[in-house]
Amino acid sequence: MTYIPHSPKERDAMLATIGVKNLEDLFKDIPAKHRFPDLDLPPALTEMEAAAELAGYADANETTQSFVSFLGAGAYNHYIPAAIDHILRRGEFYTAYTPYQPEISQGTLQAIFEYQSMMTLLTGMEVSNASHYDGATAVAEAANMAYAQFRGKRTRMVISPTVNPQYRETLRTYTQGMGLTLAGDDTRANLDGGPETIEKLIDENTALVIVQYPDYFGRIYDYTRLADAVHAAGALFCVTANPTALAILKTPGEMGADIVVGEGQPLGIPLSFGGPYLGFFTTQKKYIHKMAGRLVGETVDNRGQRAFVLTLTAREQHIKRERATSNICSNQGLLALASAVYLSLLGQTGFRQVAELCYHKAHYAAEQISKLKGYHLCFDTPFFHEFSVCCPKPVAEINAHLLEHGILGGYDLGQDYPALKDHMLIAVTEMNTREEIDLLVEILEEVSHD
Amino acid sequence: MNIPANLKYSKTDEWFDPTTGAMGLTDYAQEQLSDIVFVEILLSVGETVKDGQPAASVESVKAAAETYTAVSGKVSEINEALADSPEILNSDPFGAGWMVKIEGGDASGLMDADKYEKYCAERSH
Numbered sequence: 001m002t003y004i005p006h007s008p009k010e011r012d013a014m015l016a017t018i019g020v021k022n023l024e025d026l027f028k029d030i031p032a033k034h035r036f037p038d039l040d041l042p043p044a045l046t047e048m049e050a051a052a053e054l055a056g057y058a059d060a061n062e063t064t065q066s067f068v069s070f071l072g073a074g075a076y077n078h079y080i081p082a083a084i085d086h087i088l089r090r091g092e093f094y095t096a097y098t099p100y101q102p103e104i105s106q107g108t109l110q111a112i113f114e115y116q117s118m119m120t121l122l123t124g125m126e127v128s129n130a131s132h133y134d135g136a137t138a139v140a141e142a143a144n145m146a147y148a149q150f151r152g153k154r155t156r157m158v159i160s161p162t163v164n165p166q167y168r169e170t171l172r173t174y175t176q177g178m179g180l181t182l183a184g185d186d187t188r189a190n191l192d193g194g195p196e197t198i199e200k201l202i203d204e205n206t207a208l209v210i211v212q213y214p215d216y217f218g219r220i221y222d223y224t225r226l227a228d229a230v231h232a233a234g235a236l237f238c239v240t241a242n243p244t245a246l247a248i249l250k251t252p253g254e255m256g257a258d259i260v261v262g263e264g265q266p267l268g269i270p271l272s273f274g275g276p277y278l279g280f281f282t283t284q285k286k287y288i289h290k291m292a293g294r295l296v297g298e299t300v301d302n303r304g305q306r307a308f309v310l311t312l313t314a315r316e317q318h319i320k321r322e323r324a325t326s327n328i329c330s331n332q333g334l335l336a337l338a339s340a341v342y343l344s345l346l347g348q349t350g351f352r353q354v355a356e357l358c359y360h361k362a363h364y365a366a367e368q369i370s371k372l373k374g375y376h377l378c379f380d381t382p383f384f385h386e387f388s389v390c391c392p393k394p395v396a397e398i399n400a401h402l403l404e405h406g407i408l409g410g411y412d413l414g415q416d417y418p419a420l421k422d423h424m425l426i427a428v429t430e431m432n433t434r435e436e437i438d439l440l441v442e443i444l445e446e447v448s449h450d
Numbered sequence: 451m452n453i454p455a456n457l458k459y460s461k462t463d464e465w466f467d468p469t470t471g472a473m474g475l476t477d478y479a480q481e482q483l484s485d486i487v488f489v490e491i492l493l494s495v496g497e498t499v500k501d502g503q504p505a506a507s508v509e510s511v512k513a514a515a516e517t518y519t520a521v522s523g524k525v526s527e528i529n530e531a532l533a534d535s536p537e538i539l540n541s542d543p544f545g546a547g548w549m550v551k552i553e554g555g556d557a558s559g560l561m562d563a564d565k566y567e568k569y570c571a572e573r574s575h
Contacts, residue, residue, distance in 0.1 A: 151492065289488050289509065312487065314509035323507065323514070 064271060064408070068436045070365075072386050072427025073216070073411035074135065074164045075274070076244070076266045078354065079431055084268045084341045093337055102310040108333065109308035112296040115340040122246045123260035124253020125282035129293035130331040135240060135263025136167040138279030139210060140174035141292045141326055142238040142259045145283070146208035147178060148290045148325040149236060154207035158183045160198050162191060162215035163240060165416040171210075187417045191217070192379070195226040206235040208259075213241045213252060217413075217425065218362075218386030219379055220249065227256030236287075243267055243280070243339075245384045247355035259283045268342025269335050278335040289315050292326030357430035358385035361437065365428045368441040374448040378423055386427040388413060388420070392448045395424045401447045407440055451570065452477040454544055458520070458557040459566035462502075465544060466520035468557045472548040473520045475508065478570045480543045483510040489536040493550055497525045501559070506549050508539070521555030 006014075011023070020026060027035060045053065069077045087093065092107055102109060112130045119128040132138045143157055157180055159168055168185050175182065183201045190197060195211065202209060209230045214220045223239060230237040238259040239252035244266045246252075252260045264278030265271070283291055289312065297311035317324035343351060362385040370377050374392030389410070391398055399409035410426035417423075428437065453476070457465045463479035466472075480486065488509040493499060499519045506517040528550050532538060539547045561569060 289490070312509070314487070314512065314514040319512075320509070320514040323516070 061273075064431075067403075067406055067408045068432065068439070069408040070410050070426050070428060070432065070440060071408045072429075073425050074166065074263060075271055075277070076242075076385075076427060076429055077271060077431050078244070078266050078268075078429050080268050080270060081342070081345050083345060084338050087341050088334055088338055093334065103307075106308055109296045109310070111337045111340055112294075112331070112333065113298060113308050114344075115336040116296060118340060118343045119280050119282050122243055122251070123241065123257075123262075123280075123282045124251025125257070125260050126285040127288050127291065127295070128280065128282040129291055129295050130333070131264070131336040132261075132279030132281055132293060132328070133330070133332060134275060134277040134279045135164070135261065135265075136170035136279070137174075137328075138261035138263075138281045139163070139167045139238070139240050140171050141279075141281060141328070142210065142240075142261050143171055143175055143180075143208055144292055144326045145259065145287065145290050146236045146238070147175075147180070149287065150207045152179075154205050154235070155179055156181045156183060156203065156205045157208045157210070158198060158201045158206055159185050159210040160212065160215065161185065161187050161189045161417075162217060162219070163210060163212040164216050167212075167240060188419065191417065191419065194219075194221050194381070195223055199226055199229045202230060202233045202235060204233060206230075206233055208236045208238055210238045210240065213239050213249075214245055214384045214386065217379060217388045218383040218427075219381040220245075220384055221381070222250065222255060223252070223257070224255045231256065242384065244351075244355050244358060247351045248359065249384070258287065264332075264335065264339050267339035269338050276332060276335060278332045278339055280339075288312065290325050291315075292324075292328060294329050294331050354430050355385075358428065361385075361430070361432055361434075362387060362426075362428035364434070365426065365432075365437045365440065368437065369426070369444060372441065372445050372448065375444060378420075385429060386425060389424045389426055391422045391424050391444075394422055398424065398444065398447050402440070402443055405439065405443050407436075407443065409440075451481070451567075452544065453563045453567050453570075455563045457544065458560035458562065459569075460501075460518070460520045460560055461569070462518050464505075464517055464520040466552075466555060466557055466560060467548075468555070471523070471526060471551040471553055471555060473505070473550060473552060473555075474548045475517055475539055475543055476566075477543050479515075480540050480547075483508065483513055483515060485511045486536045486539045487511060489532045489539060489549075491528050491532065491549060493519075493525045493528065495525055495528055499523065499525060499552065501555075508536075517549060519550075519552065520560060521552055521557060523552040523554040523556075525550055526553045527551040 064077050116128040132141055227237045236258040239257045241252055241260055241262045243262055260282045262280055264280045269278055295311055297309050299307055299309050301307040316329045317327050366387045369375050369389055376390050378388040378390050395412035402409040410424035413420040413423040413425050457467050459465055463476045464473055465476050490507045492504050492506055501522045502518050504516050505519045508515045529548050
């Protein structure tokens with residue numbers, strides 16, 4: 001069986017139709033010397049040799065399996081039940097795309113529908129789309145949605161400097177050329193202030209206000225008052241949230257958020273050196289036509305049986321073209337499935353337990369570290385499973401020392417915030433045992449004496 | 451297909467009523483679009499418009515379309531009911547399905563019912 005879809009006859013017919021003699025003529029605008037460059041490739045390897053070489057490359061990577069990790073800053077080391085991978089690898093699911101004749105794949109659509117239902121429960125919103133690439137792009141799509149909602153007439157967006165720096169960077173990339181002003185995107189701003197500092201940046205031209213929950217430094221704020229202020233100015237309010245935290249915290253929906261997005265990686269998705277991850281996107285029903293992405297709905301077929309459909313597709317870019325909210329409707333089908341399986345396996349009680357373990361272990365670690373001479377917690381605001389520590393030495397130096405003891409230390413905040421030099425962001429999850437936390441504390445103390 | 455004789459028609463399938471200033475989508479257009487699920491009026495009351503500018507965004511189960519202003523003038527009224535019941539555009543395109551009212555519109559550049567009927571017939575082949 002040939003995998004080349006066009007026969008020579010068909011190809012000749014196509015060439016004749018466009019008036020080209022042969023295939024080579026199609027490439028004549030490319031200078032000859034660039035057409036078939038010599039590739040400097042080593043001699044071919046046998047399968048056995050190639051496997052050995054690839055295994056060697058893989059061994060050069062260090063993973064969280066060989067280290068104790070206290071690194072978070074947007075991606076978190078959680079336990080992933082084995083059943084998730086087993087389900088993901090089923091041939092019926094093992095494709096990243098919603099098929100373009102979607103209703104033939106009822107299983108895929110049902111999985112997405114269940115995912116959507118769980119995300120709306122977690123965030124306290126009414127609708128969820130089928131997902132985006134990752135947390136950063138989900139934030140950027142919120143900006144696209146707000147821009148479309150005001151038909152481009154409001155040109156200011158406010159983003160808190162305590163939103164993940166990578167999300168802010170992605171937002172800048174997505175919105176360049178749209179004529180928008182991004183306010184608040186300043187890492188030199190006062191980081192001690194809470195939501196009140198954001199409130200001052202809102203004006204009548206503001207389309208959207210974006211904050212993070214818990215924020216990048218792990219702090220928890222109730223954004224209810226801020227949401228009211230945003231709405232008083234007629235703007236939309238977007239919260240990017242950690243889904244694990246939502247298991248025990250007040251939902252952004254209860255605070256009055258119009259859009260709740262976030263990184264779905266903590267929900268059963270491996271760290272995998274930064275991706276592929278999962279961006280979740282939820283909003284209120286009244287904004288559904290301005291929401292980007294695919295949407296699965298429940299219906300009944302012509303025999304009255306429960307069935308699933310891709311719904312309201314006319315708002316998507318393949319139909320609405322340049323008038324669509326976003327030019328992206330790809331979703332992370334496989335990873336949305338992973339998070340749906342994760343949440344189903346854990347159930348409400350199990351998921352809550354994960355969040356509680358994270359919370360208590362992080363608070364134990366914070367308490368122990370704050371007792372050490374030279375170290376103290378940077379903020380006294382309540383936190384979830386991540387907190388910022390002011391260190392007596394450069395973070396890189398401390399981390400090098402921790403690494404020698406098999407510990408991946410926290411994130412060096414000075415990289416993103418000049419004012420937070422020697423500040424370490426430490427994440428603790430259910431994966432960290434008390435012994436590991438005690439070891440971390442012991443070595444931190446040791447380093448401060450050196 | 452219904453084409454009321456008292457109305458004027460544009461090439462982009464809008465109707466305009468010179469007596470009331472109302473305009474909307476023709477029966478021909480709603481039938482082409484099939485079930486309409488969403489309408490967003492892009493104009494506001496008091497706005498001065500030029501003919502041919504986007505007036506509304508319409509989405510059906512299979513397509514998305516833009517409705518354009520049939521005449522130039524000043525927007526005097528908007529049909530707020532459409533946002534909650536877009537299906538009115540299918541059931542009563544020339545009545546309850548009016549979209550906006552435009553004051554001071556000059557209909558002389560538009561087609562009459564006979565001409566519009568021929569225009570639709572030409573396209574259905």
